[in-house]
Amino acid sequence: MGVSDIPAVHEIERLSFNAPWPPYAFEQELANNRLAHYIVARSGERVVGFAGVWLMADEAHVTTFGVHPDARRQGIGLRMMLALLELSLEMHAARMTLEVRVSNEAAQALYRRFGFVMVGRRKRYYTDDGEDALIMSTSELDGPSMQTLLMVERARLAPPGAETEL
Helix, strand or coil: CCHHHHHHHHHHHHHHCCCCCCHHHHHHHHHHCCCEEEEEEEECCEEEEEEEEEEECCEEEEEEEEECHHHCCCCHHHHHHHHHHHHHHHCCCCEEEEEEECCCHHHHHHHHHCCCEEEEEECCCCCCCCCCEEEEECCCCCCHHHHHHHHHHHHHCCCCCCCEEC
16 A cells, blocks of 8 residues: 555545544554555556554554445455465464454454454444454464465465456
8 A cells, every 4th residue: 555545545444434544544554653564456546445454563463454345245355365464474473363343244254264263352342333343363374274274265366367456
């Protein structure tokens, strides 16, 4: 993600979340947070998804993840999650964690596909409506089970002529 991507990212935020991050938050993350790493997914020139991760000690923590409503159910989220996991491995993270709304079953299914399991719950985590968050985490990223899972997903997500790039 670059600064020039922020307007498109903010539009996806606004369409996807009740309490979207303001554009300046992304500007600050990109300019000043050495722990932060953000990616975007493009279809042609259009930004259709974005995701971010912080590397804290040996843990990669997913901070944000969104796909434009018009581009959902097309494998973009799958490709972004694979890219975040591979980025986390490159940064030598031991595992990845995230919070997800209890009601967001589609996101939970995506995360489970990539080996995330529920490890806890944060009561009234979301400030917009007080909804609880599930804390989900992977096993060791460099362990055999995660490496096998990543190999399988790489093969599934690498069809010839894929149109979305990260």
